[in-house]
Amino acid sequence: MSTSSNITLANLENVLAFKSLFFNNQVKLYNIQTEPLTLEPYCYSREFNRFITALDQENFVIPFNWTDWQNEGNRLIKHPEFLATADLSTLQKLLTFHVRQDRFCSGHLAAMIENGHFLAILNRLQAIHTELISVKIDISNTEIMPERLIPIQGDITKLQVEAIVNAANNSLLGGGGVDGAIHRAAGSELLQECRQLNGCATGEAKITKGYKLPAKWVIHTVGPVWKGGNQGEDNLLASCYLHSLALAEEHNIKTIAFPAISTGVYGFPIERATKIAVTQVNKFLQSHNSPKQVLFVCFSQDAYLMYQQLLKDLLKS
Numbered sequence: 001m002s003t004s005s006n007i008t009l010a011n012l013e014n015v016l017a018f019k020s021l022f023f024n025n026q027v028k029l030y031n032i033q034t035e036p037l038t039l040e041p042y043c044y045s046r047e048f049n050r051f052i053t054a055l056d057q058e059n060f061v062i063p064f065n066w067t068d069w070q071n072e073g074n075r076l077i078k079h080p081e082f083l084a085t086a087d088l089s090t091l092q093k094l095l096t097f098h099v100r101q102d103r104f105c106s107g108h109l110a111a112m113i114e115n116g117h118f119l120a121i122l123n124r125l126q127a128i129h130t131e132l133i134s135v136k137i138d139i140s141n142t143e144i145m146p147e148r149l150i151p152i153q154g155d156i157t158k159l160q161v162e163a164i165v166n167a168a169n170n171s172l173l174g175g176g177g178v179d180g181a182i183h184r185a186a187g188s189e190l191l192q193e194c195r196q197l198n199g200c201a202t203g204e205a206k207i208t209k210g211y212k213l214p215a216k217w218v219i220h221t222v223g224p225v226w227k228g229g230n231q232g233e234d235n236l237l238a239s240c241y242l243h244s245l246a247l248a249e250e251h252n253i254k255t256i257a258f259p260a261i262s263t264g265v266y267g268f269p270i271e272r273a274t275k276i277a278v279t280q281v282n283k284f285l286q287s288h289n290s291p292k293q294v295l296f297v298c299f300s301q302d303a304y305l306m307y308q309q310l311l312k313d314l315l316k317s
């Protein structure tokens with residue numbers, strides 16, 4: 001897929017993979033040198049230099065007359081609200097402007113880290129990525145495969161399936177709800193492995209071992225916080241299911257269990273979330289041989305009845 005800026009979905013995903021650098025306090029992105037000025041006054045960390053190299057490799061640093069574009073660049077720095085509607089081509093120029101500017105004014109990139117501008121750019125890139133993979137939630141022409149979509153009521157940490165999905169948060173360092181239950185049941189080794197993952201962006205998924213859980217794998221995904229339904233929450237939730245299933249397929253996982261992602265602490269309305277979950281999983285299974293079976297694990301009786309009813313409705317339609 002390519003857009004007007006010649007940036008592909010893969011380019012976008014490779015740059016977005018660095019997003020957690022900007023909210024992971026354990027990672028130092030630059031140092032201010034106090035040595036005599038024989039050295040560059042600012043020294044960027046290995047991780048941050050990898051990010052800059054990726055911008056270059058993924059077509060986000062381009063040859064254009066960035067000096068003539070400085071006013072626009074400075075406008076976007078001063079007014080981050082304009083970033084919220086910036087298109088890929090503008091973001092490509094903006095990133096080029098920052099990388100080039102730092103050559104003339106050492107520390108420019110450090111300032112863009114400090115003022116949260118880089119994270120704002122990555123958040124906009126994330127929103128564009130979600131739009132590009134946007135999925136229409138249309139349950140009218142869905143052909144359901146009942147033998148592969150099973151709603152059950154119970155505790156996901158007890159299930160004898162190959163993989164369970166965790167409704168995690170961006171840090172991947174545990175929390176309450178099903179996240180807390182999974183970490184308690186898996187034991188401390190799970191947190192140790194999660195610490196190596198450098199967080200996870202909303203809508204994406206990462207995999208670890210299951211340790212003391214009956215399940216061999218845990219797929220951690222981060223659902224959207226419900227903000228009223230006009231900030232891409234539906235697509236982000238759909239993306240959680242799609243990324244988790246893609247990871248399951250990659251690891252040849254045959255049985256996987258999902259909790260009702262985002263419907264607890266994150267406040268996503270359960271019926272709307274259920275429709276997204278069933279629609280997206282079903283659509284994926286129609287074009288993939290694995291996973292063989294997907295369980296929707298409902299902790300509450302209400303959620304279980306909701307899933308059962310929705311599957312029945314879809315079967316009838």
Ligand code: APR
Nearest residue numbers: 155156167169175176177178179181262263264265266299
């Ligand atoms: N088994 C199955 N489902 C469970 C379990 C369990 N042991 N515990 C809770 N649930 C259900 C809840 O009832 C809810 O329907 O999981 C669903 C998701 O609720 P949360 O766990 O609150 O997850 P979410 O809404 O996605 O919020 C994620 O909460 O726990 C923190 O660290 C987590 O910050 C993240 C946020």
